Amino acid sequence: MNREKILWIKIDTENYYRLLVKLNDIGINMYDNKKLKDSILIKTTMSDYKKIKKYLISYKVSINSNSGISKIKEIVNKYIVFSCSVILGIILLFIVNNLILKVDVKSPNKNIQNLLITELDKYGLGTLKFKKSHKQVEVIVNNILDNNKETLEWLEVKYDGLIMIVNVTEKTKTESSETYNNCNIIASSDAKISSLNIYRGVPLKEINDYVLKGDVILSGSIVHNEEVKNTVCAAGEIYGEVWYKVKVEIPFKETYINYTGKNRYNLSIKVNDNKYQILKSRIKNKKEDEINLYKLNDFEINLVKEKEYTTKVKKLSEEEAYNKGINTALEKVKLKLLDNEEILLKKVLKKEVNDSTIYLEIFIVTKENIGELQVVSEEINYGVESNT
Amino acid sequence: MKNLHFRENFKNFLFDLEDFITIYENHLHVFNYKKLNKLSESEIVLSFNKMLVTINGVNLKIKQMTKQELLINGSILKVEFSYE
Numbered sequence: 008m009n010r011e012k013i014l015w016i017k018i019d020t021e022n023y024y025r026l027l028v029k030l031n032d033i034g035i036n037m038y039d040n041k042k043l044k045d046s047i048l049i050k051t052t053m054s055d056y057k058k059i060k061k062y063l064i065s066y067k068v069s070i071n072s073n074s075g076i077s078k079i080k081e082i083v084n085k086y087i088v089f090s091c092s093v094i095l096g097i098i099l100l101f102i103v104n105n106l107i108l109k110v111d112v113k114s115p116n117k118n119i120q121n122l123l124i125t126e127l128d129k130y131g132l133g134t135l136k137f138k139k140s141h142k143q144v145e146v147i148v149n150n151i152l153d154n155n156k157e158t159l160e161w162l163e164v165k166y167d168g169l170i171m172i173v174n175v176t177e178k179t180k181t182e183s184s185e186t187y188n189n190c191n192i193i194a195s196s197d198a199k200i201s202s203l204n205i206y207r208g209v210p211l212k213e214i215n216d217y218v219l220k221g222d223v224i225l226s227g228s229i230v231h232n233e234e235v236k237n238t239v240c241a242a243g244e245i246y247g248e249v250w251y252k253v254k255v256e257i258p259f260k261e262t263y264i265n266y267t268g269k270n271r272y273n274l275s276i277k278v279n280d281n282k283y284q285i286l287k288s289r290i291k292n293k294k295e296d297e298i299n300l301y302k303l304n305d306f307e308i309n310l311v312k313e314k315e316y317t318t319k320v321k322k323l324s325e326e327e328a329y330n331k332g333i334n335t336a337l338e339k340v341k342l343k344l345l346d347n348e349e350i351l352l353k354k355v356l357k358k359e360v361n362d363s364t365i366y367l368e369i370f371i372v373t374k375e376n377i378g379e380l381q382v383v384s385e386e387i388n389y390g391v392e393s394n395t
Numbered sequence: 396m397k398n399l400h401f402r403e404n405f406k407n408f409l410f411d412l413e414d415f416i417t418i419y420e421n422h423l424h425v426f427n428y429k430k431l432n433k434l435s436e437s438e439i440v441l442s443f444n445k446m447l448v449t450i451n452g453v454n455l456k457i458k459q460m461t462k463q464e465l466l467i468n469g470s471i472l473k474v475e476f477s478y479e
Contacts, residue, residue: 024434027457031431037460 011052013038016059017071019046026066033062103303105138108169116177119158123173126151127164138166168304187382189238192225194218195379198247208241218247218377227383238383245378248351251371253336257328258364261321266294269315277307290315325360332367340371348375400445400478414443418471422458423450425465439467449475 020026023042030037030049035058039050048071051059059068070081083090110133112120127133130147139147148162161176192208200216208225212218225241274285275297293313301308323331337350344350350373357368414427425441425448432447433440434457439450455469 023456024436027460028431028434031434031460034462035460036462037457039459040457042456 011054013050013052014056015071016049016051016056017046017069018049018059018063019067021045023047026063029063030059033058035059103169104301106169107132107134107136107138107166107171110134110171110173112173112175114173114175114177119175119177122155122158123151123162123175126154127171127173132164132171138171168302187240189227189383190240191223191227191381191383192241192243192245192378193381194220194222194224194245194247194377196220196249196375196377198249198375198377200224200245200247200377201374202244202246204244206242206244207239208243223381224378243378244376246374247377249373249375249377251340251373252356253339253369253371254367255332255335255339255369256364256366257323257332257335259323259325259328260363261323263319263321264294264316265319267315267317271313271315273311273313275309275311277305277309279305284311288313292316292318325365328365329358329367332365333369336367336369336371340373344373344375348373416448416474418474421468421470423465423467423471423474425467427463428465431465441465446476446478449473449477451475 018026026047027037027040035049035051035055037049037051037055041048056068056070059066110124110127112123114120114123124133127147130150131137132139132144132147144164148164152159152162156178158178159175160178161174163174165172165174197219198217200212200214200218203210203212203214203224205225208227209229210224211226212222212224218224224245225243227239227241228235229237229239269290271288271290271293273288276283276285290313293315296312296314297309298312299307300310333353333355337353340350350371352370352372354370355367356370357366359366414425416426417424428441428443428448430442431439432442434455436455437451437453439452439455439457441448441450450467450471451473453470453472455467455471457465458468459466
């Protein structure tokens with residue numbers, strides 16, 4: 008069955024009735040119509056539209072609306088040059104946005120650079136190739152790490168405009184003490200030795216001895232009759248009491264930030280470190296979180312989430328400020344501690360209170376692993392050797 | 396004296412209809428008309444093979460129109476037939 012295309016056409020007229028009589032005279036099929044102020048919309052076929060155009064030459068006739076794809080086709084045909092430019096622009100933008108122009112491997116090691124460029128190329132990531140999705144990249148990174156377990160420790164691939172940045176950490180060959188012939192264990196800081204587990208080497212210090220930073224605790228040189236008979240790489244676990252003097256100053260007034268829950272979205276454009284916000288912000292106190300929508304070299308379009316907050320000032324009592332000061336000092340020291348290391352003692356040495364702040368000087372004792380491996384080269388001579 | 400053309404009308408009714416007019420609420424359907432002679436807001440005149448039909452009403456409009464059929468919309472007050 009030949010179904011003819013139905014379309015709405017617009018005919019400019021002030022006399023609805025006269026026009027309909029004319030349409031009837033030339034045998035137009037009209038399936039619906041709408042009377043507008045100075046025109047009339049008629050639903051008819053394409054052939055009738057052509058007939059109207061042919062016979063009613065004194066009227067201004069135009070296609071008002073098609074539907075679906077034919078409407079798009081019509082618009083495209085009407086604005087062919089513009090449409091082509093837009094389509095080409097979109098294609099170009101897609102290419103520019105998804106093409107990798109340069110691969111930047113962040114490693115000083117040439118071998119690693121070449122290895123990664125070859126490996127990534129195998130998986131279709133390289134210069135003048137299209138970017139892959141985050142999930143695909145993750146799989147590729149995992150595969151590369153699996154294939155190069157001995158050389159690569161960590162790998163990250165990210166895009167910065169047209170550049171693919173590859174961050175890599177090489178696997179460092181752990182220099183175990185067994186690879187050296189002569190090494191000592193020295194104190195990594197001033198301390199009082201609290202425990203001494205010797206696996207290899209000659210102890211030069213005992214438990215409860217005070218050592219200074221750099222003092223040899225376990226020697227790798229085995230000395231007999233003031234002569235070095237043999238050398239080993241000393242190994243052991245040495246824990247000691249380490250002292251810290253921490254100074255903290257805590258104000259009595261603390262400012263807290265409360266988010267009101269009122270958020271506002273904005274768009275910002277960043278060109279060469281100059282930032283322009285598209286909408287005027289109506290939030291006075293705000294924290295801004297930016298999500299990058301588009302980036303091309305120095306040009307960025309960001310979605311800005313502005314979160315409104317209010318500030319509240321809380322006044323601390325002397326006791327609260329004192330406790331806070333001690334906790335702050337302990338936290339500072341705890342940051343340095345590893346597993347099996349702990350704080351043994353804390354003592355406030357000095358406390359000064361003025362109108363706005365409290366000043367504390369706190370003495371803290373920790374238990375820490377103070378042993379540090381020191382490789383002895385042939386040039387370095389120690390105590391007994393120097394006498395020979 | 397007005398001729399009522401009983402015979403023609405009855406024949407039309409019994410046999411395959413040559414032309415007919417159906418009246419609905421606010422609509423009037425015309426089948427197999429020959430020409431739309433006059434069209435205005437208050438009056439539509441249609442010619443058929445052997446008669447003229449004058450439709451009077453208020454705010455009359457043609458909703459659909461083909462070579463054979465018409466669907467008229469509006470408040471229909473009177474339909475008048477005149478035979479030639």
